[in-house]
Amino acid sequence: MENWLVKRAKLDPDKIALILEHADFTFSELNSTVQLFASKLFASGIRQNDPVALFSDNCFNGYVAILALQQLGARTIFLDTELPQETLRYQINDCQPKTILISDSVNKTELDQIVWSKTMMSDILSLKKNYSYQPLTEFNEQDVSAIFYTPNADKHDTGVMLTYGNYFYSAIGTALNLGINKQDAWVLSLPLFNVPGFIIIMRSLIYGIGVYLIDGFDIDHINKVLINEHATIISLTPTRLRELLNALPKGERYNDKFRCIFLGTGQIDNWTLLRCNMLDIPVLQSYGMTETTSNISALNFNDAEIKTGSCGQPFFTTQIRITNINQDNIGNIEVKSPTVAVGYLNNHELYQQRFTEDGFFKTGDVGYLDDDNFLYIKGRQADLIHSHNEIIYPEEVENIYHSINGIIDICVVGIDDQDGKEVPIAYLTTQDNAFLTSESLNEFGKHNLIDYQVPTEFRLIDKFPKSTNGKILRNRLLNLQYRVI
Structure with a gap:
C-alpha cells in the first residue's frame, strides 16, 4: 500500500486533517510538517526497523512524531506516561529501544533515573539544517509498525506487536460498521499511547477525515468541542462518558452534526445509557482489545435501540465464537481476524498459547452471542x-x-x-x-x-x-x- 500520509496529502491536500485548540492543519500542511520532522530524525540516526520508544502526551509534536517515525519505517514503542518507574524500566529493558523520544510537554520524572538514550523532541526540532531523505514509498501490511504494552497477557507487561495490515483491516471493519464519510471528524481525547487512541490517527489517514486532538481529559473543553464545533464522533470509556455527562451544562445539546459516542473498554450501566437517550446522544457500544487492534465488533445506528447492552455483531473482517459454555450459557470469547496482533515481543511461547488449534485467538473475556449473532460481554474470565x-x-x-x-x-x-x-x-x-x-x-x-x-x-x-x-x-x-x- 502506498504510504498513507503521502497518499492522503495527494488525494485531499486542502482538507482539514488535524484540529487543535488554536490551529488547524490540512493534510498537505500536516505532511510537510511530518516530513521535516522525519528528515531530522533521520539525521539523528533513526533508520528503518529501528525500535524507538515514544514518551508523549496528546500534544501536536507527539502526533507528528508518530507519523514521522512511520515515514522512516521505524518501530514505535508506545510508553504510558502515567506508569511508575519500575514498570517503565521493565518495558524499556524488554524492548531495548535505540532511543526514547520524549515530548517536552510531559512530566518525565519517572524517566530521569532510568539510564538509557533519551532524545527530547525540542532537540530534534532545533536542528537547523534540512536533511535530505526519502520517506517509505509503500507500507508493507506485514511489517510491524508499533508495539503497545498490555498487563493482561502475563504476569509481566507484554509488548503487543501490530502491523500496518492490522491497522488497515481495523479501520475497514469500523468504517463498514459506522458508515464513515468525508464530513466526519473524530475527537481524540483518549491517550494516543493506547491503541483506542492511536488507531484514530490511522483512521484519519485511511478515511481522509479530521481529528480533534485534545491533550489530557479536559472535560469542559471536550464538552465545548462537542457542543460548538463540528465533531461527529468521539471514542470514550464508560467512566469517561459518565464524567462528560456529569459536567454537561444544563439544557445544552451536542452539535447538530454529532453522530455518536463510540464506546469501548467495559460495560456501560443502564442508568448512563438512559441519560444519553434523554439527551439524544447516540451510544454505540463496541468490543475489542490491544491484541485485536481495538474494536472488532460494535453496534451500528440501526441496531442501537433494539440491542441495548450488546457490543453489536462481529465486523465483516472478524469471526467470533463462544466456547466452553457454562451453566449460564456464558462461554469464552474467541476471535479470528486479520486485526489480531502478529506476536508478543520476546515471548513467542505465550503468543502461541493464546491460540486454539484451528487458529482462533483466546481473548480471556466471557460472554455470549444471541440468536441474531449479537455479542454480549459479561467480563474478564479472571474477574x-x-x-x-x-x-x-x-x-x-x-x-x-x-x-x-x-x-x-x-x-x-x-x-x-x-x-x-x-x-x-x-x-x-x-x-x-x-x-x-x-x-x-x-x-x-x-x-x-x-x-x-x-x-x-x-x-x-x-x-x-x-x-x-x-x-x-x-x-x-x-x-x-x-x-x-
Whole structure:
C-alpha cells in the first residue's frame, strides 16, 4: 500500500486533517510538517526497523512524531506516561529501544533515573539544517509498525506487536460498521499511547477525515468541542462518558452534526445509557482489545435501540465464537481476524498459547452471542467470582448499583471468606452529600439481585486506581485503605 500520509496529502491536500485548540492543519500542511520532522530524525540516526520508544502526551509534536517515525519505517514503542518507574524500566529493558523520544510537554520524572538514550523532541526540532531523505514509498501490511504494552497477557507487561495490515483491516471493519464519510471528524481525547487512541490517527489517514486532538481529559473543553464545533464522533470509556455527562451544562445539546459516542473498554450501566437517550446522544457500544487492534465488533445506528447492552455483531473482517459454555450459557470469547496482533515481543511461547488449534485467538473475556449473532460481554474470565456452585459476573452487579443516586463508581471483586469460599465485596466512591449505609445497600441488592450476587461488604475508598483511559484496575483494589460503611 502506498504510504498513507503521502497518499492522503495527494488525494485531499486542502482538507482539514488535524484540529487543535488554536490551529488547524490540512493534510498537505500536516505532511510537510511530518516530513521535516522525519528528515531530522533521520539525521539523528533513526533508520528503518529501528525500535524507538515514544514518551508523549496528546500534544501536536507527539502526533507528528508518530507519523514521522512511520515515514522512516521505524518501530514505535508506545510508553504510558502515567506508569511508575519500575514498570517503565521493565518495558524499556524488554524492548531495548535505540532511543526514547520524549515530548517536552510531559512530566518525565519517572524517566530521569532510568539510564538509557533519551532524545527530547525540542532537540530534534532545533536542528537547523534540512536533511535530505526519502520517506517509505509503500507500507508493507506485514511489517510491524508499533508495539503497545498490555498487563493482561502475563504476569509481566507484554509488548503487543501490530502491523500496518492490522491497522488497515481495523479501520475497514469500523468504517463498514459506522458508515464513515468525508464530513466526519473524530475527537481524540483518549491517550494516543493506547491503541483506542492511536488507531484514530490511522483512521484519519485511511478515511481522509479530521481529528480533534485534545491533550489530557479536559472535560469542559471536550464538552465545548462537542457542543460548538463540528465533531461527529468521539471514542470514550464508560467512566469517561459518565464524567462528560456529569459536567454537561444544563439544557445544552451536542452539535447538530454529532453522530455518536463510540464506546469501548467495559460495560456501560443502564442508568448512563438512559441519560444519553434523554439527551439524544447516540451510544454505540463496541468490543475489542490491544491484541485485536481495538474494536472488532460494535453496534451500528440501526441496531442501537433494539440491542441495548450488546457490543453489536462481529465486523465483516472478524469471526467470533463462544466456547466452553457454562451453566449460564456464558462461554469464552474467541476471535479470528486479520486485526489480531502478529506476536508478543520476546515471548513467542505465550503468543502461541493464546491460540486454539484451528487458529482462533483466546481473548480471556466471557460472554455470549444471541440468536441474531449479537455479542454480549459479561467480563474478564479472571474477574469472575465462583460463589459455591454459582458464578457471579461483577460487571452485572455493578450495573445494578450504578443506578443508586450518590454512587460515583463501584467495583465488585471476590475474596475468600472464613470458610474459604469466594464471596463478592464492593469498593465504591460516593458523592460528598450521599448518605449510604451497608444496610441500605444490602437491602437494595436483595430487591434487585439474586441473594448470592449481593456484596457481603461495602468498602468506601477515596479514589479508584485507574488506567490512563479511565478503566478501573481491579487487581490493585485489595491493597487500598478503606472504610466499611
